[in-house]
Amino acid sequence: MDQVYKVAPQLLKFLSYLLGWLPWIGKPVAGFLSNPPAWFLLAVAIAIPILFVVSVFPGIFAYTTLVERKALGRIQNRIGPNRVGRWGLLQPIADGVKLLTKEDIVPRSADKFVHFLAPVIAVIPSVLLFSVVPVGAGLVPVDLNIGILFAFAISTASVLALFMGGWASRNKFSLLGAMRAVAQVVSYEVPMVLAAVAVVMAAGSLSTLAIAKAQGGGILNVTHWFVFRPWGFVGFILFTIGAMAESARTPFDIPEAESEIIAGYHTEYSGFKFALFQLGEYLASIAMAGITVTMFLGGYNGPGSGPGILGGLISMFWFFAKLGGMIVLTIWIRGTWPRVRVDQLMSFAWKVLLPMSIVNIVAVGMWHYIAIRPIAWVVTTLWLVLWFITLSKLAASENIEKREYRYAS
Amino acid sequence: MGFIGKGLFEGMVVTARNFVGSYFDKERLVTVQYPEERVQVPENSRTFPFLVFDKDSDPVASMRCVACKICEVECPPQCIYIVMDRDEKGKPQQRPKVFDIDISVCMQCQICVEVCPFDAIKMDNNYEKSQYGRFDELVEHLPELLKSNEFYNKIKPTEATAVDAKLKADAEKKAKKAAPAAKPAATAAKPAAPAAPKPAPVAAPTAKIAIPDDAPFTPEQRQWLSGYLSTVAASGVAPAAAAPVAGTPAAPATEAPAGNWPWHDPGLGMQRRLDLAKETPIADKLMAAMAQTDCHACGYDCRGYADAIATGAETDLSLCLPGEAETANMLKKLMQEAGKL
Known part of the structure; x- marks a missing residue:
């Protein structure tokens, strides 16, 4: 916001130049804009990031749904949507119009107020998440010094909306889905936060902007990304798994497992309320992808990124390229992996991810205190690999009894 | 070499191969976008019968059907209805006045084609026969049933060529027979x-x-x-x-x-x-x-x-x-x- 505050006067001057040609109101408006009072400048500086977040990310959401449908189609050797516009480019608009014109059904025995409130609350945390995601060098809507903490606190709040929706619908499938959602999000929150702790320790700050800045430098602004550290690599995988579980993406989409419980918590939602749930879920997914990029994939850092207008634009390009890469990865995973079982989900979170994230924190400590880098590389890698093997053996060593079929042959 | 999660990555490779392959390999992308594209139906596929005529200039006069009603009699579900055309004196005109096929009854058995001695009725392969009603709309009348011999040649080249050759041979034989027989017949x-x-x-x-x-x-x-x-x-x-x-x-x-x-x-x-x-x-x-x-x-x-x-x-x-x-x-x-x- 500080940067926006600096740029705002120039922007307003440009705007006044444009509007000066208008008859009657042109002159006074241009005069006001070229010499704005402080409060107006502040309002503009606040409005610009909000407009950015509210316009750009839902747009990304809309086209993510299209890309997802096209990519899943191609993975399954289908064509995917191609009826509305070239390559189906107008499909998101058609979907929106369709959902807006659909009947809004509220079950008779539902808690109507909570039923109405749930989809609204589902969107709010997802939008708020973007307030701490730096989209370019210094370009973050709010540079909170506890940005990461804020992100986790807010993202967990979305589970409230899921449970409200499931509970207020008064439908057994909705409630089952909501219970699963709560269990899942609460379980995966723990390893995810612990994976983030490793990054916070390495960067020495909870601010997302500071974490992104800490990954700059090196060869082409690339080699210092945390993902290219042993602990960072492990943390990246842990955090990605956690983020996917948190936003109920496919291998972990048991809250809305359509083959088991219809649509889970949004079974009883139709029309635009359903769209809002979908919007909230996708926005959360995109925001978590953004935070993953910021924490592990170097954020906005990339070849050519840096301060200044050109560097800023290049840094934005890198951020959105990486964000797109993460989105494509989640879509690819969705098109490939089957859904995990509820018990597998829980045992995976508590028996593998949680110990592994704690081991990872220890690895960061080693990395910090072993001053000679090659030795640090060897030691942390060995430590992590050995623990990974041990944990996976332990997790798999639940002796699976060979089933004996006594009556069937 | 095995490691934990190997299968997951193998799965990712499979889906990636499908994704890329669907852009380059026509074999993979089997979708036929129906109204714009159509599957080429096999030559021997069949749907409902139609009546063949020879001359585009006058379909009714050149139709091969002589209203002999063999098909009407033989049709197992009795979906054919024929009335012979007659002039004012009641003289048979060697062609049907009414030829109806109820395609909601027709079971596409092709028996009418097999019994027809004139190669007048043949099986179409047009499968787009849906209508907005169940009754009159599904009865095909003479004008819809009449299709040219060129059309028949187009949809079933092999079969139609054989039929054309046979008809030509028959006509030649008849002409040959008629020529020497003309004099004795006259006497x-x-x-x-x-x-x-x-x-x-x-x-x-x-x-x-x-x-x-x-x-x-x-x-x-x-x-x-x-x-x-x-x-x-x-x-x-x-x-x-x-x-x-x-x-x-x-x-x-x-x-x-x-x-x-x-x-x-x-x-x-x-x-x-x-x-x-x-x-x-x-x-x-x-x-x-x-x-x-x-x-x-x-x-x-x-x-x-x-x-x-x-x-x-x-x-x-x-x-x-x-x-x-x-x-x-x-x-x-x-x-x-x-x-x-």
């Missing part, structure tokens, strides 16, 4: 001509039951009804009435419109028709043995063929295609009984 025709009217007399006057002119019947119904009533009357009064009339003047009988012969009804069985013609001259008996469809497959109508056999102008007894072997055998038997063979 034979002279003695035959006066002979022809002779067998015409019928039990008509007695058996005739007047249907009032204002009775609400169509000509076809009237014709059928009069034929039916006369058979009823004939079976009742035949012994007394039929014999004396046998010698009625020939001239008016030949002028009489078709239908004065009580057996001239394709709906009757062979035995019933012969019973009706029991007391009549040989030519009428022969005619009663025909299939009564006036299909002209033999080159005559039923009356003419019977007369031609009776006079000896026609020696081939196997020309009645609708009557099949039954008619041919019966004609042979009748001729033997009459001592003419």
